[in-house]
Amino acid sequence: MRKASRVLMSILAPVLMFTLLFGLWEFICVSNNIPKWLLPSPSAIFSSMAANFTDFFPHIMISFGTVLAGFLLAVPIGIVLATLITSSKTLSAALSPYIIVLVTTPLVTLLPLLMLFLGYGQKVRIIGVVIQAFAIVNMNTCTGILNVPVIRQELMQSVGATKLQSLRHVIYPTAALDIFTGVRLSAIFATTACVAAEYVGGNEGLGSLIIKYAQYLKTTESFACIFFVTIIGLFMYGLVSFLQKKVVYWRT
Amino acid sequence: MPAPKIEFRNVTKIFHTRSQTIVAVQDYSMQVETGDFVSIIGPSGCGKSTLIRMLDGIIQPTSGEILIDGQKLDTSRRLPRDILRRMGFIFQKPNLLPWYTIRQNIALPNKIMGKLTKEDEAYMDSLIDMVGLTHYRDAYPVEVSGGALQRAGVVRAMVHKPEILLMDEPFGALDEMMREQLDIELLDIWKNLGITIVFITHNVEEAVLLSSSIYVMGTQPGRLLERVEIGLPRPRELGVITTERFAAYERKLTGLIGKLELKNIK
């Protein structure tokens, strides 16, 4: 009974919180007669999301495609690179500062250059997303692999496991939680990177729509696009949580 | 005369850390006959764990030779599977993998070293039954108590029918009663399977109870000080602990190790 009410509370509290938040926002907009171009009310934003959905839809799909493709490429690249880097002490010493460089350098600085070489298409933006998103997976995977307890490695040695066997049976499962931390962050960075890439160039995707509408003082439409970006972010977050539950089925 | 099962010839292991050079094992020699039960005992840091890790190819010796059945091991690189197959390693902690069930954990060495045949599975299940893990077969390690986990660790090292068991303070983390019980079970297994066991411990009573001979090691540098033959009759029951002969062995060994500890303090 107590447990049930606690579960109910942990669902109810955030729902109430969001209702309160949007209610307050709505109230401020309506009661102060705030002009739409300055700050649209949530109800106006939601109705714009519905009314203009057919206009938004191709851009939503382009942004979503960029995020998803970039993310799906970034995760395996990050994990494989981390596996290679950690296989040698010298290699990991030599390259780990550069991984941090990649993590800390905002890719938006590279995009204008990439676009000069490769044009303004979706491919360039996907490359940008991959660059921003793989580094954090790589870094967290390295951490996870380097923290595998010695006795587990010794167990693998004592039964004559090959490198691949110890990766599969011991190293990846041990590092799984760290890897998923990186994967979750990379999903977030992928969304951010996609918007940033759409800011830099091209005239498709939600990022470029947000700028365009803002320039024409169509703030409501701008916000509608921002909310669609949120939905993409939510989807990515849900996807990673779902995968983590499926993959990391054990307790420690 | 057949060659000894295991032989160490003047084995030395030196570790280099950033600030110092540590002689973990110095000029160690030992012969273990087939079917023997020997213990290596000594204070922490005397290199006893390093010894069996060198035998199992986990650590490479700096110099000296290690032989199994009179055959020299190529210790310059990782040991080939057909040699590793002849040994089973039991760790101080159960060291089971939390993502596999008890049975999957126990099956792992066979799975890694080749195929898991029907015959292997039957043998594995008979071992599981023997140590009383039948009910825990499909449980995950997190759901199982410490003693049962360590039993699973022991069984895992035996599923591929090794000729030699290397045990690194296997019951050191358990409470006294559980330890004694597992010691007796181990003696049963040893008698039934006729394998050779090298047992690392810092517990004098355990060493005397189990072994035919005990190698006493000292620290800094880690080296062999003395070999003590234990002439107690087999099979041994737990009751042997209360006999005067047992107490005499215990006193002798405690004296040897006690001297060591005193020297270290000085």
Place this chain on the structure above:
Amino acid sequence: MTALRRKRKPLQWVNLIAPLAVLAAIFLVCEIIARTSGISEYILPAPSKIVTGVWNKFPADISPHFLLTLRVTLLGFLLATALGMVLAALISQSGLVTKAVSPVIIWLVITPLITLIPLLTLWLGYDPMQRVYVVVIQATPIITLNTLNGFTNLDTEKKELAKAVGCTKLQRFCKITFMNAMPQVFTGIKLGCINATIAALSADIVSGNIGMGFKIKQYIKYNNIDLAYGSIILVALIGLVTYYIVESIEHKVVLWKN
């Protein structure tokens, strides 16, 4: 979101020499390719040219932009760190508030708040320093999220210790909860640092005619590719140096991690 910790290693020569060797190798290979292969210097300018170009142009041409971006990044990052931690401290005081607000914070973390840049320009005008707000809103939520995780993950043993020694609420928070959360706090701060540079540069690119983001775009427009590369490296240095400063503070503060 609690990892991002790196294994602590003693400072060995290999950790210093090996990366420098890689740097030298990259420099040399690029230099040789640029000079001998006939690849256009609009794609791969010789590294030596990048260095001398930036060296010559920095005082007059680059420095105002560099200093602005640096100031925006650092100021925004520091404000976000303070704000993020204070928010987390306040929220964590009540279990109910934590439950209610956590999803909102996750929502803010997964929505790239750089989407608001065009609107912020609309609201606040083109003053370059308004970009500090962009940095703050992009970097704060992730710091709050990680710090809050740290604050709420106090194990029972430590709670009992606090009770046993008779801590006041404030003492318990400062001496136990806060110190216990340090590793997660620093993870949050490092992620905030990454978000801060992304936000500052995105703001540079979207709005205005000053800042490194703008400068890089301009150099590319006028085909000064070597200077564009140089500017990118300068921006990378801002992120890298900030990150290493945070990490070295972490090593000083979180002594018990090794």
